[in-house]
Amino acid sequence: MSQPAKEDTNIITLDDLRPRPKEKKSLSEYFMPPRHSYILFDPQRCTGCGTCEMVCSQRNVSKVAPSSASIEVIRDDERGKNFAILCQHCRHPLCLEACPTRAIEKGEDGIVRINKLFCVECGLCTMACPEAAPLRDQKTGGIDKCDLCEGDPLCVKHCPEEALIFTRGKGFRWIKGLRWTVQLLSFLLLVVVFVGTFCYFKAGAVTLACPTGLLQNIASSGTIVLTGVSSALALLILTAIVGRFFCGWVCPFGFVLDLVGSIIPRKIGWPSFLKSRMTKYGILAGAVGGSAALGFQAFCTICPIGGLCRAYGVQGFFKGAELAIVPALASLEVGQRRSWCRYFCPVGAVLGLMANLHLIKIVIGANQCKKFSCIQCSEVCPMGIIDEKLLREGVSPTIPMTECIMCMRCIDRCPYDAAKIRFRWQKGVPGIPGETEL
Amino acid sequence: MKNFYNMKVGIVDLAESSVETVPLDAEMIAEKIGGAAVNRELFEKYGDADSIILGVGPLTGSYAPASCLLVTTFRSSVTGSLSHVPFMHRSGPEMKFSGFDFLVIKKVAPRPTVLNITEGTVTFFPADYMVTCEVPEIIRSIKQKMHRGGTAIVTGPAADNESPFASASEGLWSSLDKTGLASVLGTKNVKGLVFNGIDGLPFGVDNLAKSDKMIRAIGLYGPSRENGFISVLEKLGADDDIKTMLHKSRAKNIACYRCPFPCMNHIDFTEKASEHMRGYQSHREVNLMDHVGFLTLARKYKGEVFELLSSCIRLGVDPVVVSAMLPEGGTMNDRLEMLKVISAGPVEGGLKEGEQEGYQTLGGIAPEKHKLFGGGLAPIVMQGTEDPSYAWENRVALSLVLGICPLFLIMFPAIQEADLISFFAPEKGALKIFQDRVNSSTRLLCGH
Numbered sequence: 001m002s003q004p005a006k007e008d009t010n011i012i013t014l015d016d017l018r019p020r021p022k023e024k025k026s027l028s029e030y031f032m033p034p035r036h037s038y039i040l041f042d043p044q045r046c047t048g049c050g051t052c053e054m055v056c057s058q059r060n061v062s063k064v065a066p067s068s069a070s071i072e073v074i075r076d077d078e079r080g081k082n083f084a085i086l087c088q089h090c091r092h093p094l095c096l097e098a099c100p101t102r103a104i105e106k107g108e109d110g111i112v113r114i115n116k117l118f119c120v121e122c123g124l125c126t127m128a129c130p131e132a133a134p135l136r137d138q139k140t141g142g143i144d145k146c147d148l149c150e151g152d153p154l155c156v157k158h159c160p161e162e163a164l165i166f167t168r169g170k171g172f173r174w175i176k177g178l179r180w181t182v183q184l185l186s187f188l189l190l191v192v193v194f195v196g197t198f199c200y201f202k203a204g205a206v207t208l209a210c211p212t213g214l215l216q217n218i219a220s221s222g223t224i225v226l227t228g229v230s231s232a233l234a235l236l237i238l239t240a241i242v243g244r245f246f247c248g249w250v251c252p253f254g255f256v257l258d259l260v261g262s263i264i265p266r267k268i269g270w271p272s273f274l275k276s277r278m279t280k281y282g283i284l285a286g287a288v289g290g291s292a293a294l295g296f297q298a299f300c301t302i303c304p305i306g307g308l309c310r311a312y313g314v315q316g317f318f319k320g321a322e323l324a325i326v327p328a329l330a331s332l333e334v335g336q337r338r339s340w341c342r343y344f345c346p347v348g349a350v351l352g353l354m355a356n357l358h359l360i361k362i363v364i365g366a367n368q369c370k371k372f373s374c375i376q377c378s379e380v381c382p383m384g385i386i387d388e389k390l391l392r393e394g395v396s397p398t399i400p401m402t403e404c405i406m407c408m409r410c411i412d413r414c415p416y417d418a419a420k421i422r423f424r425w426q427k428g429v430p431g432i433p434g435e436t437e438l
Numbered sequence: 439m440k441n442f443y444n445m446k447v448g449i450v451d452l453a454e455s456s457v458e459t460v461p462l463d464a465e466m467i468a469e470k471i472g473g474a475a476v477n478r479e480l481f482e483k484y485g486d487a488d489s490i491i492l493g494v495g496p497l498t499g500s501y502a503p504a505s506c507l508l509v510t511t512f513r514s515s516v517t518g519s520l521s522h523v524p525f526m527h528r529s530g531p532e533m534k535f536s537g538f539d540f541l542v543i544k545k546v547a548p549r550p551t552v553l554n555i556t557e558g559t560v561t562f563f564p565a566d567y568m569v570t571c572e573v574p575e576i577i578r579s580i581k582q583k584m585h586r587g588g589t590a591i592v593t594g595p596a597a598d599n600e601s602p603f604a605s606a607s608e609g610l611w612s613s614l615d616k617t618g619l620a621s622v623l624g625t626k627n628v629k630g631l632v633f634n635g636i637d638g639l640p641f642g643v644d645n646l647a648k649s650d651k652m653i654r655a656i657g658l659y660g661p662s663r664e665n666g667f668i669s670v671l672e673k674l675g676a677d678d679d680i681k682t683m684l685h686k687s688r689a690k691n692i693a694c695y696r697c698p699f700p701c702m703n704h705i706d707f708t709e710k711a712s713e714h715m716r717g718y719q720s721h722r723e724v725n726l727m728d729h730v731g732f733l734t735l736a737r738k739y740k741g742e743v744f745e746l747l748s749s750c751i752r753l754g755v756d757p758v759v760v761s762a763m764l765p766e767g768g769t770m771n772d773r774l775e776m777l778k779v780i781s782a783g784p785v786e787g788g789l790k791e792g793e794q795e796g797y798q799t800l801g802g803i804a805p806e807k808h809k810l811f812g813g814g815l816a817p818i819v820m821q822g823t824e825d826p827s828y829a830w831e832n833r834v835a836l837s838l839v840l841g842i843c844p845l846f847l848i849m850f851p852a853i854q855e856a857d858l859i860s861f862f863a864p865e866k867g868a869l870k871i872f873q874d875r876v877n878s879s880t881r882l883l884c885g886h
Contacts, residue, residue, distance in 0.1 A: 047693035047700040050528070053587075054501065054696065058643055064499060065535060065638020066587055073587075077610045078574070080690045080704025080723060138636040158650065160659055160698040 036415055037110045037168045038089045039146070039153055045163035046082040048075045052155035052164060059154055060137075060144055067138045070146040071155055084164070086155075087112060087133040087146040088374070095145075098128030104145075110168075114145045167415065175412035179248070183255040190252045190309050198252070198309040199300065200231075207231035212284065212347045213300055216291035220298075239354040243361075247341055247348055248407035253305045254341060256326065261333045261382070270335040277343060277403060284346035299346060304329050338382040341405065352402040360421055362404060362411065366396040369418035377410035377419055386410060439467060439862050441640050442496040447540045449484055450560055452547035452626055457560040462539055471872070472496045474522040474838040475879035476540060477511035481520065484542045487513060490622060492533065492541040492631070495841020499531035499695070500641040501649040502861050503658075503853075504846035506530050506695035509838050514617040515602065516809065521617040522883070523812035525608050526694045526843050527702075527727070528589045535635025547627035550598075552580060556588075556634035565629040570595050572752040573607050580630055588634040594754020596781035597624030603759040603780055605750075611702065611727045612751045614814025620754060645861050649696075652857060656850050658698035666691040667703040670729045670849065673818045680736045687744070692725070694843055701845060702727040707744040724748040729816045729845075731757035742770055749774060753781040758814075803827045807884070811835075815844055820851045835880035 056069035072085040089112045096104045096112065103118035104125060114125075114134065121142055125134040134145040146153075148166070156166040190198050201208040209231040218224055235246060247254055287299035300306050304325050332339035341348050364377060369391060378388040383405055387397040410419040445462040470476045473495035480491050491511040498505050508530035514521035533541075537558030547562075550569050554561040568576050573594040580590045589609060596604035597620040604620035606613050613619075623629075653659050668676075668684050687707050691700035702725065709720040724744050726732055731750070735757050736743040746764075750757040755777070763780055764773050803817045804827055811834050819826035820833065830848065837844035840858055847853060856873060863872040 044690075047691050047697075049693040049697050049700075050531075050587075050695055055646065057638060058646070061638065062643075063638040063640035064501070065636075066531075067535070067636040068638065075587075077577075077704075077725060078723065080692065080706075080725065082692075158646065160653060161700075 036089065036091055037148055037151070037166075038415070039086055039148070039156060040165040040167055040416065041084040041086065042163045042165070043082060043084075045161045046073065046084065047161055047163075048073055048082040049160065051158050051160060052084070055154040055158045056146075059149060065139065068140070068144060070135060070144040072135055085132055085135065087129075088131055089146075089148065090374070091376070094128040094130065095125035095134055098124045100124060109151065111148050111150070112145070113147045114143060116142075119143055173412045175408045179407060182249050183258065186250040187252045187255045190250075195310065199306050208234055210306070210347065211236055211350045212287065212303075213297060213306070215284075215288050215350065216297040216299060219288045219292040220295050222292075235351070236354045239351045240357040241359045243355045243358045243401045243404055243406045244348065244351045245406045246351060247345075248405035251305060251347075252308050253326070253329075254338070254405070256308065256330055257333060257338055257340060258382070260330045261337045264333055266334060266336065268335045270339065275336075275343065279343045280345055280349040280352075283344055284349040287346050303347075304340070305347060336384065338405070342383055342403070348405075355401045355404070358401040359424055361401055361424055362399045362406070362408070363420055363422050363426075364391070364396055364399065364410065364414075365418045365420075366391055366394050367418075368416050369414070374415065376413045376415070380409040380413045382407060382409065439496055440464075441642065442500060442862050443467065443472070443539045444534065444537055444558070444639070446538050446558060447480065447484075447542065448538045448555075448560055449542045449544065450553065451544055452551065452628065453545035455547070455551075455562045459538075459558065467496075469875060470879050471839050471876050472539075473498075473507065473841050474509045474511060474835070474883055477509060477522065478520065478883070480540055480542055481511055484544070486544055488622060488625065490543040490619070490626070492543070494530050494534045494539055495839060496862050497858065498841030499534040499635075499639065500841075500861060501645040501696065502840075502842060502858060503649055503653050504694060504697040504699070504843035505841060506697060506843050507837065507841045508533050509841075510619055512619060512622050514619075514809070515621060516617045516813075517806065519810075521619075521810060521812060522838055523606075523613070523615045523617060523619045524815070524838060524844055525591060525613055526845070527608050527611055528587070528695050529591060529608055529633060530841060531695045532587070532589045532633035532635040534639065535637050536633050537637060543626065543628065546625065550627050550629045552630040552632060553628065554632045554634065556632075556636060568629045569598050573754055574610060574752060576630060577610055580632055588632060590630050590632045592630035592754075593620045593623050593628070594752065594781070596753050596755045597621060599781060599783045600624055601755065601781055601783055603756050604754055605756040607751060607754055610751065611725045612731070612757075614728060614730075614812045616731075616756050616758060616813035617809050619812075642861075642864075644864075648857075648861065652853065653698045656852050658850075666700050667726050667729070667732075670701050670816055670818070670845065671733060673849070674729060674733055674816055676733055676736070679740060680733070683736070683740065683743075689723075697843060697846060699846055699849065701729075701849070705744055709745055722748060724751065728757065728814055730814055731761075734758045734761045737761075738766070739764075739773070742773070745770065746773065746777070749777050753777060755781045803830050807831050810884075811838065811844070816848065818848045820848065831884045832880055835883040836876065838883065839876055839879045 050066055050073055052071050053066035053069040053073060054064050056071050057065045060070060061068045074083045074085060089110055093106055093112045096106060100122065101118045101120055103115045104112060105115065106112045123136060125143065126132055126136060134143050137144050153166050156164045199210050199213050207227055209228060211232040214228050214232040217228060238245060290298035302325050307325050329340050336342065364386065375388050375391060378386040378391065383403050385400055385403045390397040443462060447460050447462050449458045449460060466476060466479055470479055473493055477491040477493040481489060485491060493509055495507060498507055506526045506528060508525040510523045510525065511520060533555065536555045538555060550565040552563040552565045554563060568579060573592060576592045577590065591606055591608050593604060593606050600621065602618065602621060604624060606615045606620040606623060668681055671680065687705050688703055689706045690704045692702040692704055693700035705724050705726060707722055709722045724747055732743065732747060735746050738761050739746055747757055750760055760777060760780060764776050802819060807827065808817060815834060820829045823829035833847050834844045836855055837847045842858060856869060859872050859876060860869055863869045
């Protein structure tokens with residue numbers, strides 16, 4: 001519907017002054033996301049004394065009036081639990097989207113504020129917010145919302161139990177930096193320096209081989225060569241200890257997918273029949289069966305990892321047809337991140353089987369996580385294995401280690417330290433020492 | 439001192455279901471300061487023989503540490519004289535922020551009634567359906583009338599049945615009422631008092647820094663998980679078994695309004711299998727704030743203390759009396775049956791023994807002085823004083839005049855009277871004058 005043209009463009013109305021929602025991410029946001037400032041609440045420490053409400057109301061209405069505070073402590077006497085309702089300054093605030101007068105804005109400093117000039121006190125923000133954080137002042141009927149005291153929250157400063165902790169979020173994510181560095185180095189080593197060594201590498205007595213290639217080799221030749229088995233064992237043992245670390249940190253095709261995935265937008269949704277994680281095991285079985293029938297390593301001819309590793313150099317780029325598989329499979333990223341790794345990669349399938357033995361695991365403690373305003377772990381997981389629904393319900397989800405590629409994006413991104421690495425036998429999850437994941 | 443009061447007194451006529459709001463006499467406040475001392479004056483001025491006066495101190499609701507006090511004054515049927523029962527948790531600030539500093543409750547309501555106090559008005563709700571309901575049911579029902587953060591003082595079935603051992607309860611926390619406030623409320627047909635404090639007062643913001651400094655000075659800033667209920671019991675001479683039992687089952691420390699010392703506990707426990715339901719175990723929870731009541735029950739019925747205390751709170755009876763009247767032997771079922779009998783009406787005998795049992799830890803404090811302040815306050819004597827009993831009385835009276843939790847002041851003798859008075863009288867000259875007036879008010883309360 002077209003808007004009626006303004007008769008006099010020189011007149012500035014309140015509507016012109018209101019901030020408009022930001023539609024696109026700036027380039028800098030791709031590489032260095034804005035800081036996420038918020039207050040962490042520790043329910044175990046909170047005694048319900050209400051000092052936070054007192055100091056907050058002092059700032060809001062210049063008197064001690066707990067019902068006019070922007071923080072509310074809910075005291076459940078029957079269950080002996082205290083909860084604090086306070087704004088989490090979400091990355092994508094729902095209150096901001098719900099506000100019909102665009103009175104709510106998220107500043108460059110990450111603080112979500114209500115501009116009282118534009119607020120008509122309709123209360124839609126309180127309904128939209130999953131934490132119910134914009135609070136209605138029971139005396140005046142206005143809406144109170146935490147503005148983090150412009151970066152120095154009084155409630156945090158005066159909480160006698162230190163149950164409130166102010167954090168500006170993580171700045172540089174060191175795991176992310178380290179992973180990209182390792183991935184780049186691995187790519188250069190496997191693709192440029194030691195061409196073709198991923199499929200088979202021999203230096204003196206040391207031999208390394210791709211486990212999927214080995215399976216196909218055994219199937220096609222009908223013989224088991226002991227040195228071949230031992231050479232594939234290195235990667236398998238590593239996987240049995242740390243899970244599919246190879247996929248997340250070393251695989252050159254994984255690196256290509258991550259690069260492509262961070263640049264191209266995801267616009268196409270895959271049909272559900274394509275989204276079966278069992279497909280890769282079918283492809284693995286097909287590769288082994290096909291190799292036995294054809295008498296050569298059938299999948300290796302179209303393997304994107306092998307294709308990349310063999311493509312550089314004199315015999316490399318000019319092989320053309322083999323290399324063409326790489327952009328073709330990388331284009332699957334328009335649907336989901338790491339689509340190839342999730343559903344189709346037979347190398348991942350072999351490693352996934354070994355990862356069943358995993359010595360370490362990743363756990364996410366729902367109790368420590370701010371379910372509604374964050375869910376960043378689920379957003380950043382390239383394999384899509386963190387159950388957002390369970391987290392929202394307050395249940396610690398089990399991370400299937402057969403699918404997890406140990407990229408540790410969840411650990412790196414979680415602002416609440418709710419995602420951690422644990423040994424397989426450790427039962428606790430962050431937040432509740434005795435609680436186990438579902 | 440004007441910023442510390444609403445300067446309003448509500449005179450509630452239960453028979454007429456009406457409220458008259460009169461201005462608080464500034465001279466009286468300047469002279470008597472507040473709390474129990476002003477309650478006493480109002481009792482004489484407006485009250486009849488069975489009136490109940492509710493009041494707050496100047497510091498109630500302010501930045502001063504543990505400023506949670508509401509004090510009720512009435513003629514006790516147990517002692518035959520005036521008694522001042524302190525209520526802590528959040529009732530004091532909620533009453534002050536509801537617009538009244540003092541409430542005089544007169545006459546008898548024609549039917550069971552709940553008073554809803556908010557925004558300087560009192561509303562009367564019929565509460566016939568609450569009669570004989572247990573305290574948790576009443577609280578759940580009343581919650582619908584509460585704003586966020588509101589609080590309620592209610593009576594249970596024991597008060598409905600005119601049991602002399604009835605005890606009022608603030609929410610699900612029970613109370614220190616052991617001198618018959620619940621019985622008086624029962625005879626007046628008042629089932630509950632709901633305070634919805636949705637306003638506030640401009641206590642000086644500079645008091646916040648002063649208060650923080652005071653809290654730091656007594657070493658209470660920072661997580662205090664190891665303090666709480668147990669540390670009060672330690673001062674009362676609880677043995678190691680009781681402490682171990684509490685350590686094992688302690689779930690959470692809870693503090694009153696603006697209190698850095700969480701002396702209340704919320705406990706998770708497993709209900710023991712009853713005779714006819716062997717093997718059945720049920721998960722239960724109970725709030726602990728009555729140190730004396732808990733200790734008396736725990737000394738006699740160690741393993742069953744949580745269950746018994748939970749039943750006492752549900753029925754609204756005093757655990758100290760219950761501990762004396764329950765049989766030593768027998769099963770848990772017998773005890774629960776007996777509890778129902780106690781809450782069902784007057785029971786002959788046992789009270790004297792109960793008193794002796796419950797107050798064996800009075801530590802030299804005269805029982806009549808202990809009962810003057812509700813009979814439920816932890817009798818912790820202050821070491822290093824010439825007359826511990828005199829010091830205890832004075833300390834409690836001071837807290838009841840200023841509006842500070844008496845237990846907090848008893849536990850932390852390092853907190854000086856002058857420091858507290860300086861919250862509302864920061865200038866040196868005024869401080870001295872107010873110090874004298876506070877002293878005279880405390881002496882008056884103690885009857886010295």
